Amino acid sequence: MADFLQILVTAVAVGSLYALIALGYTMVYGILKFINFAHSDVFVLGAWTGFTASTLLISRFSISGPPPLWLGPLVLVTAMVVCGLVGFTIERLAYKPLRKAPRLNVLITAIGVSLLLQNVGQLQFPIAPDLALPFGASPKRMPELLPDAALLTMSFGDNQVVIGLVDVIIVVSAITLMLALEVLVYRTRLGAAMRAVSFNTDNAALMGIPVDRVISITFVTGAMLAAAAGFLYSMKYPGLNQPAHEVWVLLGLKAFVAAVVGGIGNVRGAVLGGFLIALIEFMGQFVWARTLDQWFSTSMAPTLRDVYVFAVLIIVLLVKPTGLLGTPIREKV
Amino acid sequence: MPLLEVKNLSVAYGAIKALHGVDLSVEQGQILTLIGCNGAGKTTTLRAISGMVRPSAGQVLLDGKPVTGLKPHEIVRLGMSHCPEGRGIFANLTVDENLALGAFMRRDHAAVNQDRQRVFTLFPRLKERLKQNAGTLSGGEQQMLAIGRALLARPRLLLLDEPSLGLAPQLVQTIFRIITEINQQGVTILLVEQNAHMALNVAHRAVVLETGAVAMSGDAKALASSDEVKKAYLGHG
Ligand SMILES: Nc1ncnc2c1ncn2[C@@H]1O[C@H](COP(=O)(O)OP(=O)(O)OP(=O)(O)O)[C@@H](O)[C@H]1O
Ligand SMILES: [Mg+2]
Numbered sequence: 001m002a003d004f005l006q007i008l009v010t011a012v013a014v015g016s017l018y019a020l021i022a023l024g025y026t027m028v029y030g031i032l033k034f035i036n037f038a039h040s041d042v043f044v045l046g047a048w049t050g051f052t053a054s055t056l057l058i059s060r061f062s063i064s065g066p067p068p069l070w071l072g073p074l075v076l077v078t079a080m081v082v083c084g085l086v087g088f089t090i091e092r093l094a095y096k097p098l099r100k101a102p103r104l105n106v107l108i109t110a111i112g113v114s115l116l117l118q119n120v121g122q123l124q125f126p127i128a129p130d131l132a133l134p135f136g137a138s139p140k141r142m143p144e145l146l147p148d149a150a151l152l153t154m155s156f157g158d159n160q161v162v163i164g165l166v167d168v169i170i171v172v173s174a175i176t177l178m179l180a181l182e183v184l185v186y187r188t189r190l191g192a193a194m195r196a197v198s199f200n201t202d203n204a205a206l207m208g209i210p211v212d213r214v215i216s217i218t219f220v221t222g223a224m225l226a227a228a229a230g231f232l233y234s235m236k237y238p239g240l241n242q243p244a245h246e247v248w249v250l251l252g253l254k255a256f257v258a259a260v261v262g263g264i265g266n267v268r269g270a271v272l273g274g275f276l277i278a279l280i281e282f283m284g285q286f287v288w289a290r291t292l293d294q295w296f297s298t299s300m301a302p303t304l305r306d307v308y309v310f311a312v313l314i315i316v317l318l319v320k321p322t323g324l325l326g327t328p329i330r331e332k333v
Numbered sequence: 334m335p336l337l338e339v340k341n342l343s344v345a346y347g348a349i350k351a352l353h354g355v356d357l358s359v360e361q362g363q364i365l366t367l368i369g370c371n372g373a374g375k376t377t378t379l380r381a382i383s384g385m386v387r388p389s390a391g392q393v394l395l396d397g398k399p400v401t402g403l404k405p406h407e408i409v410r411l412g413m414s415h416c417p418e419g420r421g422i423f424a425n426l427t428v429d430e431n432l433a434l435g436a437f438m439r440r441d442h443a444a445v446n447q448d449r450q451r452v453f454t455l456f457p458r459l460k461e462r463l464k465q466n467a468g469t470l471s472g473g474e475q476q477m478l479a480i481g482r483a484l485l486a487r488p489r490l491l492l493l494d495e496p497s498l499g500l501a502p503q504l505v506q507t508i509f510r511i512i513t514e515i516n517q518q519g520v521t522i523l524l525v526e527q528n529a530h531m532a533l534n535v536a537h538r539a540v541v542l543e544t545g546a547v548a549m550s551g552d553a554k555a556l557a558s559s560d561e562v563k564k565a566y567l568g569h570g
Contacts, residue, residue: 192430193437196423202385203421208409208438208486 002159011282013167016174019274020229021255024222030198030265031218034103037110040252041117042083042223044243046230048135049079051240054143072145079231080224087223121243142238170232185267257313263326277309284308334397336361336521342391344381351377352545364522366532369542375525376418379492383415384408410438414488420479424468431467435485452481455511473504494525509535529566533557
């Protein structure tokens with residue numbers, strides 16, 4: 001029981017991060033109808049920018065011991081701003097010239113941008129002792145911005161379930177951002193314009209909507225959410241792999257699966273998909289893998305957790321190809 | 334000076350030449366109807382005027398000033414509203430949101446509200462459907478929404494592409510009555526129609542398009558009684 005709850009806590013925290021990343025995939029797909037493969041690299045950039053910013057701030061203000069409370073939010077905002085600017089630049093330079101090109105060209109460009117970010121991220125021009133720009137090719141450890149405190153400890157006999165401060169902060173920040181996005185998309189003029197552009201670009205322009213600017217804003221918003229996810233992730237898992245590491249690729253892929261399972265193009269679907277994928281990933285590992293290990297007396301459980309995610313993807317695509325909340329597009333003529 | 338002037342307009346889609354040298358002009362306060370068979374280039378003419386396709390040659394002048402090369406959203410701001418073929422409703426948005434997008438670039442909120450009331454007077458049905466997804470409206474209701482939404486941009490020039498398409502005869506009558514009403518409130522209209530009979534009836538002037546070029550033009554009543562038009566477009570004569 002205690003194990004189960006403990007895993008549930010982790011699944012919710014990680015799920016909220018998948019959801020944040022999935023939102024960026026889904027928003028860009030909704031508006032431009034292509035998968036922005038460079039999105040997961042923006043997430044990585046968010047984590048590394050968070051690392052660089054906090055390391056710099058800690059040495060600049062000679063902080064020793066537990067960092068002040070303002071540091072975390074400041075680093076979060078920095079990462080979001082940096083990634084927002086990078087997202088803006090990517091869209092302007094790489095995707096906007098291809099607005100009228102076949103989708104395949106854009107897709108291949110996205111893969112190119114992804115590779116570019118991964119490799120530029122590994123360059124290292126030293127800027128301070130033990131700090132290089134961009135990020136270098138070796139793993140680093142995220143400075144501790146939060147006390148490693150348990151917010152709530154529940155006991156079940158000998159076992160304990162710990163809800164850590166970091167989990168709560170992740171979930172609260174992620175949900176705050178999702179609510180902000182929900183308000184933006186469904187309650188504002190700009191959001192209505194985004195949804196109009198996503199439905200039909202030509203007709204949106206006839207309303208006087210500056211389509212290019214709306215697309216730009218959508219990109220930047222997605223990049224900022226990914227940045228937040230990257231930074232929050234690095235608070236929970238402080239060992240940062242180098243920017244092209246497969247661990248990052250897999251995380252991005254799972255967030256992408258979350259977007260597809262939820263119904264790509266659907267904002268609420270991305271959130272649902274994010275939580276669902278994490279639950280299945282962690283619960284699958286917990287429940288199903290144990291059974292497997294007992295049956296076959298192996299210990300392959302941990303290595304199988306990605307299999308559950310992709311199995312779910314396949315099942316959802318077979319049963320409901322548009323994803324859980326996706327609707328096929330119908331136009332009345 | 335005419336409100337809208339189109340000079341020597343040519344448009345090509347790749348190798349397909351859709352328009353070759355179309356000239357037309359719409360006087361302030363009038364209704365000009367553009368009629369012609371399927372594929373004659375009527376929609377293409379409207380799309381070139383509102384900036385949705387780039388002409389290969391020729392000019393579009395609004396108030397005597399060239400607008401060729403401007404983006405569609407910039408042209409809307411100059412007072413031209415284009416209600417496209419197929420209505421261009423955003424089916425994933427509510428009726429209310431569709432209407433709000435019609436006034437997207439306006440900041441005069443009080444006046445927008447007045448215009449909304451005007452639209453509701455023209456189309457009371459829309460008021461009952463505000464919170465409904467626009468995709469769930471009937472075809473006729475969607476047409477009302479499209480026209481109402483275009484009016485919320487408070488255009489001086491309204492381009493309508495086959496507003497009667499697919500509507501029951503009674504609703505066609507209503508739509509044409511409303512087009513006249515809108516025109517009497519001071520909006521200049523360029524009306525593309527398959528229903529030549531009704532269109533010639535409400536319009537002041539008419540242009541007949543054949544395979545991408547102007548075949549005839551002149552006073553709407555005079556054209557309606559000309560033998561060629563009767564034979565080709567009015568189905569008798
Ligand atoms: N996107 C396009 N690509 C290629 N050809 C096109 C395109 N749009 C229109 N055309 C061609 O241009 C010509 C004019 O088309 P247009 O839509 O302007 O005709 P229309 O007069 O509006 O016809 P209808 O009454 O059927 O709506 C047609 O031959 C059509 O096939
Ligand atoms: Mg047409």
